[in-house]
Structure formats: structure tokens, C-alpha cells
Amino acid sequence: MLKPKWFYPSYRKDVGEWAWILHRLGGLALMLYLLLHIFVTNRLAAGPEAFNSTMKALSTPTFKFLEWGLWGVILFHAFNGIRLVLIDFAGASKYQKTLFWIAFALFLALWIPAAWKFFL
Amino acid sequence: MKRKFRIFRYQPDKDKKPYYKEYEIEIEDGWTVLDALNHIHWYVDGTLAYRRACRSEICGSCAMRINGKNRLACKTQIKTLGSGTIKIEPLPGLPIIKDMVVDMDPFFRNLEKVKPYFIKYSPLPEEEQLQTPEERDLINEAAMCILCGACTTSCPSFWANPDYLGPAALLKAYRFIFDSRDEGGKERLEIINDRNGLWRCHAIFNCTEACPKNINITHYIKKLQNLAVNNQF
Numbered sequence: 323m324l325k326p327k328w329f330y331p332s333y334r335k336d337v338g339e340w341a342w343i344l345h346r347l348g349g350l351a352l353m354l355y356l357l358l359h360i361f362v363t364n365r366l367a368a369g370p371e372a373f374n375s376t377m378k379a380l381s382t383p384t385f386k387f388l389e390w391g392l393w394g395v396i397l398f399h400a401f402n403g404i405r406l407v408l409i410d411f412a413g414a415s416k417y418q419k420t421l422f423w424i425a426f427a428l429f430l431a432l433w434i435p436a437a438w439k440f441f442l
Numbered sequence: 443m444k445r446k447f448r449i450f451r452y453q454p455d456k457d458k459k460p461y462y463k464e465y466e467i468e469i470e471d472g473w474t475v476l477d478a479l480n481h482i483h484w485y486v487d488g489t490l491a492y493r494r495a496c497r498s499e500i501c502g503s504c505a506m507r508i509n510g511k512n513r514l515a516c517k518t519q520i521k522t523l524g525s526g527t528i529k530i531e532p533l534p535g536l537p538i539i540k541d542m543v544v545d546m547d548p549f550f551r552n553l554e555k556v557k558p559y560f561i562k563y564s565p566l567p568e569e570e571q572l573q574t575p576e577e578r579d580l581i582n583e584a585a586m587c588i589l590c591g592a593c594t595t596s597c598p599s600f601w602a603n604p605d606y607l608g609p610a611a612l613l614k615a616y617r618f619i620f621d622s623r624d625e626g627g628k629e630r631l632e633i634i635n636d637r638n639g640l641w642r643c644h645a646i647f648n649c650t651e652a653c654p655k656n657i658n659i660t661h662y663i664k665k666l667q668n669l670a671v672n673n674q675f
Contacts, residue, residue: 323545324452324460324538328602333534334510338647338660339598409645411668415661418647 337422341402348399355392390440394433401425445469445520446527447478452538453489460538463487464527469520475530476504476515492542499654502590506542507531512592512652533595535604549591552607556615556633561626577622584617584662586655593649593659599642606642607634609649609659616662619669635670643667 335343365376379385405421408414414421444466452460465482476497483490493503497516504515509529520528536544587610594600594608607615615634619627634640640663649659 323454326535326537326601326604329598330534330601332510333507333596333648336647336651338645338651342598342644342646406645409660410664413661413664415645415647415650415658415664418645418660 337419341405341422341425344398345402345406348395348402351392351395352399355395386440390437393436393440394429397429397433398425401428443469443471445478447482448527448529449482449490449541450531451490451541453491453540462529471521473520474516475508475513475518475520475523475528478520478528479515479530491540500588502588505533505590505592505595505654507533512596514590514592514654517654533591535595535597535601536591544595546591548604549594549608549610552594552611553589553614555607556611556618556630557626558611558614558618560618560621560624561629562623563625571623573622580620580622581617583657584613584620586657587613587617588655590654592652592654596648596652598646598648599644603638603642605638607639609643609663612640612643612663612666613657613659616666619666631666631670631673634666640667640670 333339362376362380365373402422402425405414405418405425408421409418447465447467448462449465450460451457451463465486467478467481467486469478469481474497476494479490479492480494483492492506492515494516495501495503497504499514499517502514505512506515507513507530508515508518509523512533515530530542532538532542532544536546536548538544589610591610593613594610597606597609600606600608612634615630618624619630643660643663645660645664647660650657650661653659
């Protein structure tokens, strides 16, 4: 007998599985960000010069771009989180696809225009 | 009309590894995927193995992965699958015995755990037990399940952890817990209120998408989760 695999990337993904994958990856990204955030805040303990130099290193275009990405992850995770709460507690399973597209639209509407704030 | 089929092949007595084999056959209007498999098995390649029985979407034998998604071969009209090559694979997440034939034991073992039968402690009534239409409505959809396994084997939680009861077993639990005639609700709820039970459902909805009977399985799992939480606190 052939053993089963633990994941089948080729399985046809519908809205629900995409939402789950993005939600999980987003959650991991947010956790990594929190670690970085704690590290950066902790630089305050090393005195103003150390903190300022860290902050300077973090204001490069690469980090600006990552920051904008972070804002996107937060938005998606938050709106899809509300969708999941509605599915869990409000019996909204039947409307999960509509809810996903609403969450996705809200995420895009707040994320794309925000680029202007981050880059200009 | 000619159609190409790309079919998963694995014969344990001669193949070390599985591979895909292409068949091009003449199909007729109105054929389902099962008709095409039968044609290949009868006239082209008799070594092709797959399960089938009723060919009218009620026995649940011919569940397989067609174009990436779990479906019943007998319910899937070839016409609905676009114009490209049709890919046929066994159900994911279960050991493969030969070609499309998978070992369903893990699936049925999980089903057995939720006690999928009526439990009655009070004395049996002399006559049949009637239900009101409202009581019946609660379980109407859930009782339509044909145990084909398309849902459980489409679930990423089940792929990663075969000890997870899976959507089919949880749906069966719902069907009895919410049945006004059954008296085993409490013990069933205790069984499924477990880290390998209810709480491994992450609302991915693959089960609902795969169900050939269009049962909104996730909805019922969520109802059970709510019941478990409300019972506890």
C-alpha cells in the first residue's frame, strides 16, 4: 500500500482553502513581526544612540516596503478573522464566500491606497 | 468526440512508484466520468482498478479525485469538465491499494468512534416514533450523507492528522445528536469534544465543496462546536 501524503498542494482550492492558507501564513508573519518589534523596542534599554541607529536602519526603502506589507497582513488577518468569528458563532457558514469577498474588498480598499501614506 | 484522460496508476505487484497514464477514447454525449472509466476498463486496459456499484450517486463507491477535486465519478458529467485533459486520481489522505482503490479503513474507524447508530435507554415504544416536521428539518440534510468519503479526504486537517475524526464522522454525530428520538447525545458529544474531534475543524470548507449531496458540512460542525461550548460553561 502507498502511504498518504500530509498535504496535497494540487488539490483544487476554493475560496475557503485560500482564506485558510492566507490566514495561517499571515498569522505566522504577524508573530515574526511581534518578535522583531520586541527586539526593536528593547533597543531603548541600550540608550538613545543605539535606538536611533536601529531606527535609522529600519527606515530604508526595503523596510518601508515591508511595513506596507505588514499593514496588508494585519488588514487581511483582521477582516478574515471577523469572517471566521461570524462563521463560528453566528452560523454564517452559508455566506462564507460572500463574506470572504467582502473581507477581501475591505482589505484591498484599505491596503492599496495606504501605499500613498507609506511611500510619499 | 475524442477526450484525453490522465489516470493515476499504481499496481503494487509491479510498480515501485505510481505514475500517470494517458488514454484517449471516443466518448458519447451524456457520458459521466464513470462511463469513461468503464469503457477504458472493458475495451482498452483491463488492468485499471476502481470501485463502482450503483452508478446513480447513492452508494458512494466511486468517489475519486477528478480534475483536482473529490467527486463521484458517476455524478460528474464529462461535459462539465471543460475541454482539456481530465485528470483522475484516488482520494487523497488514504493509503492506496491499487490505482483508484484506497484503503477506507481509517475513514470507517473514525466513523465507528462516534457511535453511528440509534441509542435508546428508555423502554422501546410499541409503535414507530413520529417526529414533527420541525424536528425532522434539523437533521434532514445531514441524514442525506452516503458515506462516500469525499469530504473527509478533502480536508487538510485530516491529511495532516488521520486521527482527526473528519467531517463525515462529525456530520454523523450531528445527525444523531440532533435527532429527537435518540438518547445518546451526551456520550457522543463527550467523544467528539476532543482535540482530535470538533476542534480540528478550521473552517476550510473543502468538505462542503466536495460533498456530492451538497450538504453544508462545515455548518453542522460549527453547530456542534457551539453546542459543546454552551454545554461546558
